[in-house]
Amino acid sequence: MVVRKHISFGALLLLLAALAAAPLFAVFVQTFFRDGSFSLDTFLATLQHGRVLSTMRHSFLLGLYVIAATTCIALPLALIRTKTRLAKHDWLDLVFTIPFMTPPYIGSMGWILFMQNNGYYEQLFATAAPSSFFSIAGMVFIMSMHLYPFLYLMLKNALVRMNGSFQDAALVYGTNPISNWVRVVLPLLLSSYVMAALLIFIKTLAEFGTPATFGKRIGYPVFTTEIHQYLSRWPVDIPAATSLSFVLLGVCMAVWYMQSLVSQKFAYGIHSGKSSMQTRQVKSLPITVCAYLFTGVILLLSIGIPYFSIVATSLLDVRGDGLSWSNLTFSHYVELFSFQSSGYHAFMNSVGFAFVAASIASLLGFFTALYVKNASSKRQKLIDLTSLLPNIVPGIVFVVGLILFWNASWLPATVYNTKWMPILTYIVLFLPYSVQYTKAALSQLDQSIDHANSIYGPTAASILVRVWLPLLAQGVLAGWIMTFIISMRELVSSLLILPPSVQTGATFIYSQFEQGNVSLGMAMAVVTVLMTVVFLYVVEWLQRKALVKQHG
Structure with a gap:
């Protein structure tokens, strides 16, 4: 070259x-050297600290919860975009990437402003927002609204590339459509799903914005916020920060290794130039209505509400006076x-x-x-x-x-x-x-x-x-x-x-x-x-x- x-x-x-x-x-x-010699003392002492163990447990559970929540959002969306009349609306893919490209801390702030006491939920519906939102469930929800586009695009692309002959064979020899999906399509999606899910797990562990805003509010420390705290608050604890960083690094490297194994051992040739699944769309009216409703709700939750909160707050003259035309101003800009x-x-x-x-x-x-x-x-x-x-x-x-x-x-x-x-x-x-x-x-x-x-x-x-x-x-x-x-x-x-x-x-x-x-x-x-x-x-x-x- x-x-x-x-x-x-x-x-x-x-x-x-x-x-x-x-x-x-x-x-x-x-992490491992003291006075020029190798030592595990500091590393092991950090791992034995009760707060560090709690942080590790919080982080791993958060990663698993977010994988489950993003799956419940992304898989139906991928099916909707390949099997219903919404398959022709390619502009939706660009719209779905907006939450992923939005800084997580901004999306989190939008939801906090909407759901807090005297927030926009209370102002719009004249009733207090559910207090249960400010919990680990709310944190998982916010992070899932940010990360679902990543899993959605992986699953949707796998479905689009899938060889139509698999479905044809399933229709000939299968017992019913649900059985065909469970026994034929879902196994073929498994490789793409596992790879994307592992990457979401890593992204969740490495995320700082939402844990620093929402997680701090509910008292849910994770790897990133604890490392930041060790380095930003007096007295600075560099050994603890590096030890926790090394644990996070080790976990992420292990997950990356698992992801590479999955991509090597469980990859299937699912495209041969024949008809794709996208050409066989379900045009049933009830399914079409449900598809539009589900897509609209996801867009409302991932883009509409947080963006409404952000824009509305930026235009308020006096926050305590709430939403009203007389209280809007561009003075902040x-x-x-x-x-x-x-x-x-x-x-x-x-x-x-x-x-x-x-x-x-x-x-x-x-x-x-x-x-x-x-x-x-x-x-x-x-x-x-x-x-x-x-x-x-x-x-x-x-x-x-x-x-x-x-x-x-x-x-x-x-x-x-x-x-x-x-x-x-x-x-x-x-x-x-x-x-x-x-x-x-x-x-x-x-x-x-x-x-x-x-x-x-x-x-x-x-x-x-x-x-x-x-x-x-x-x-x-x-x-x-x-x-x-x-x-x-x-x-x-x-x-x-x-x-x-x-x-x-x-x-x-x-x-x-x-x-x-x-x-x-x-x-x-x-x-x-x-x-x-x-x-x-x-x-x-x-x-x-x-x-x-x-x-x-």
Whole structure:
């Protein structure tokens, strides 16, 4: 590959290792080494602490509950989108991704505002909201409303790809339609379901936003909130934070290993070019009505209610006066974008940090993707694995490692406590997006391009600028956009690594919510969500354009 003329395997591996592997090594050293010698004492003492054991139990139970709840939402939706008249409405897939792309802490705040005492539920229905909502059941509900699109898309895509001959054979030899579904279709879905469920389990364990807002309110500590507490409250307990981080890392790595085993051993060829299940739709009126009702309820619960709460709160002049036309104002948005306001500075910090991080990550992802290509050699596989580590490891573990690594006494200089620290953190956490989007664009190119470059290319630099960059521009841009919008909304790393007196949009929303100035915080949340939706649409448009070009 042409990139190997510009950067050696050793240089690329060293760069990626310094970004991704070194922080994890720092966590390992801090957990298991004392005074230069290996020791399990601190790690075992942390695990024996009653609060830590309770936290681990809370986290595992939460993960299992969320898997069960997302299954009850995603499986019916997948069937509805492939077996009913709603199958033709492809725009629904984009709508269903909105909850997943909405920062979890914002969705959680929306539900808190709706269900709390004198909240919007009470104002709209003139009765108190059920107090049982503020419980582990409510927390599972909120997290499921955020994560169900992930499982839904996996199951729906598996159903769409499923070979129609399986259903034909089942109809010929099966006893009844329900038996056919149980004995034929569901086993074929098992591989996709287990893989997605395990990933949801990891995402639940690694989630910080909802546990930090809703979980804190009901007294339900989990891995991420406990690690954050050990590092953010005096006295700082670094050994406890790293020990708990290592436990979280170990659990997630084990689940990732299980996921890889499932994908290898239980994958089936379910597509052969014949008719798909999508062509055989159930057109019964009762089923169609139920499908529309179920879809509408899910959209109302996952998008309508939390977004209503967020927007309404951002427009209230005096929160205590409740919902009324006379109590609506845009003053919070005016204050937010006043040049001297703290909200404006926080927003511009978010834009600046995210822009720089996305640009550097896109450049690094471009070179990494060109080197890795199809990962056919051991060196390519090693580079690929190193670049994708942040997708496997929970973000808060990386943040702890970055804090430890960049505070090491042997470093001649450090970016810690400077504005480069959040930029570096965003690059590390979200580099996989740039790599994956560029690799996806690269996989669509014919091998002959590489051969032609080798023969006719004047210089390696010319080939990079005049051939590969234009061909991969859509993938690079899509990776840049995803890195930008996720960096804009990142919360847990920003809370832990921002320099003193520096805020981003995410920390501004969190602090305003905690301090009671909710309307101003929700105005920032509305702006953040709007930017996310717009950029998400741009990424979707780029992908459609690339698909049309590929088949055109």
